[in-house]
Amino acid sequence: MKSVEVVGAVIRDARGDVLCALRSDRMSMSGLWEFPGGKIEPGEAPEDALIREIREELGVEVEVGALIADHTHQYETVVVRLITYFAAIARGDVLVAKEHERLEWRSVEELSSLTWAPADVPTVEALRRGTGG
Secondary structure (H helix, E strand, O other), rough: EEEEEEEEEEEEOOOEEEEEEEEOOOOOOOEEEEEEEEEOOOOOOOOHHHHHHHHHHHHOEEEEEEEEEEEEOOOOOOOEEEEEEEEEEEEEOOOOOOOOOOOEEEHHHHHHHHHHHHHHHHHHHHHOOOOOO
């Protein structure tokens, strides 16, 4: 079975709301929510991959913060290891959904009202428990 390693960013605004990204119909698992990010390239550090992916997906530069979760989820055809970190926008103030259907800011309490991609659920649970910062 194919295995991939991916990174995700938990970006918060001044109120503490979390940036959530809706997978588009051009993506697998369209209609599910996720934290923005993407695949780690061979030889790339997870933090470097996150900076690159957020630049590519959202058009902003981030600083990577603390690790939130490192979880492996087995889907039907692929095993996904998702490593999530807090990230802060360092440069750029306009987020552009280049790959996702849309972006929304949600409070931690509202996160459970969204239908998340299964690999992202442990990060949502960590945030709701308060262990994600």
